[in-house]
Amino acid sequence: MEQINDLLTGSLGEFGPLIVVGSLGLLMILATLPILLKQQKDPLEKLRQENERGVVMSPGQRLRTGSSKDKLEKYKEFLEPKDEKEYSAVRQKLMQAGYRSRNSVRYYHFAQFALGIAGIAIGVIYYLLFLSDADDMSTQQTLVYILGPGVVGYMAPKYWVTKRQQERQTQIQEGFPDALDMMLVCIEAGQSLDQSIIRVAHEIRPSFPALADEFEMVSFEIKAGKDKSTVLRDMGERCGVQDVSSFVTVLIQSATFGTSIADALRVYASEMRDKRVMRAEEKANKLPTKMTLVTMTLTVPPLLIILVGPSAHGITQIGAAR
CATH class of the missing domain: 1.20.81 (Receptor-associated Protein)
Incomplete structure (x- = not known):
């Protein structure tokens, strides 16, 4: 056990065992997650729903129609919010952004989950390839490099939908x-x-x-x-x-x-x-205020150089002569 610890510490740095254990845990979660999320639909519940719709299908028809269903249907309990208010808020935001699909909320949360996991995987790979040999790397910096891309990937769909909503x-x-x-x-x-x-x-x-x-x-x-x-x-x-x-x-x-x-x-x-017209006038009135900082940044330094530069140069020449 000590030899394995020394090997990991020597090859991956001080946090080598922690990185290996975390990577193995992440792989185990990714491997077992589809099995845990897969939920078999109750046959009695399925028969009751078909009877309520008044639809009687043969086994061949069920096979043909089952292939056209949404692939994320079996994960809806995990991908869709349980709270009705939260679901309605996300649904309304997606509709205002132009996404009117019936399963848009499901795809939105799936995108967040998938991009978050992909970001964490990219962060782990980047750390193992480029930063594992750094001796002065602290624990906080390691977590930032590993979890940072995951947070960015998780927030990317939200940023995209908000931007589309505002543009629309x-x-x-x-x-x-x-x-x-x-x-x-x-x-x-x-x-x-x-x-x-x-x-x-x-x-x-x-x-x-x-x-x-x-x-x-x-x-x-x-x-x-x-x-x-x-x-x-x-x-x-x-x-x-x-x-x-x-x-x-x-x-x-x-x-x-x-x-x-x-x-x-x-x-x-x-x-x-x-x-x-009032909105256009408001934008026009805001324009001079927005241009003030840029104007000061671009005009004041050259003006100071022109005015103060000769005097500063003369003072330095006098001091050098003395």
Whole structure:
């Protein structure tokens, strides 16, 4: 045992035994995790679900349809949050980022888990290849090099989804005033609200595809027979933009009280145009403040060199002469 310890210490450094034990433990976890997570579905529960759906399949049909199921279905208990609020929050965030798949939450958590494990494996390999011979490496530095890539891999999907969510919301916010103006023109030309939504979705797709997708989804849900108020509220939740939520409230109130949709759209479109101008003015007013630091950094040092440089050079020459 002492010979093995001395061999590991001599080849991998002071933390050689700890690294080997940790690597073996990680490999054992990766090897046994699929077996632990694999859950056999109860045949009685499966039969009950089929009876509730009113579907009777032959064994051959079950084999053919079973191959098309999601491969992560058997791991859903591990990959999906148990808390309903947490699941709804992640689901809503993914929908606002443009991921509307039924299994998007499952894929999101799988990406976090897989990239985290891959990052830890990369950190271990990097430490064994390049840093194992370092004698002045502390325990904290070792953990940082090994666990750091795992933390980065785990947080990468969250950063990506948040970035996509912000970009999509910005695109919807920028294109919404133009979409309202076009919708107002369509309604005043005699088209219904449903027809105007389809027309606007078709026209703004080259410039604002995210907003066009939302309008198309609204039209499809209305055609499917879903209640218009519910469809509009769902659109406001999917977009996550305050302007869209206010627009949905205006349309619902207009339909509830029986007022003209064209008049409501005219007033709200005017407000959206003014709001867009105000956002542009706000960005323009912030620009001088943002440029101040850059301007000072680029102009003050050359100015000081020009003004103080000759005097400093003269002082050094006088001192050298004395």
